[in-house]
Amino acid sequence: MGVSYDVTLRRQMEAQLKESEERYRTLIEASNDLVWITDVNGCFVFYNQHVEEVTGYAFSYYLGKSYEFLIPEANKKSIAEKYSKVLSGEKIQMETNVIFAGGVERTLWLN
Numbered sequence: 001m002g003v004s005y006d007v008t009l010r011r012q013m014e015a016q017l018k019e020s021e022e023r024y025r026t027l028i029e030a031s032n033d034l035v036w037i038t039d040v041n042g043c044f045v046f047y048n049q050h051v052e053e054v055t056g057y058a059f060s061y062y063l064g065k066s067y068e069f070l071i072p073e074a075n076k077k078s079i080a081e082k083y084s085k086v087l088s089g090e091k092i093q094m095e096t097n098v099i100f101a102g103g104v105e106r107t108l109w110l111n
Contacts, residue, residue: 028048029048029049031048031050032050033048033050034047034048034050034051034054034055034108035047035048035050035051036048036051036062038066038067040087041066042066042067042068042083043064043065043066043067044062044063044064044065044066044067045063045064047059047062054100055070055098055100055101056100056101056102056104057100057101067079067083068080069099070098070099070100071096071097071098071099072097072099072105075096075097078096079096082094091111092110092111093109093110093111094109094110095107095108095109095110096108096110
């Protein structure tokens, strides 16, 4: 006695998903914008190569750290409030200073 399943559709869907992920990654990596993803705690889980080039921090340095280390002390409360709004689904656009490697402070437009 045996049981079998037709997995053709599942395999096709997996192939389509992989192709979609590859297109997404290519688009993000080719972007001149700084693109990153954080978890709900504000810890980095992904960013594109351009972030590394501009900020001077390697991905391994960012991974698992909260964005807060990049924010000047005077801006932390305001940014935390705005991040909270983002987590609730609100779209935010703002300009803020960010501290890059070597203590260099630059202004970014965040979306």
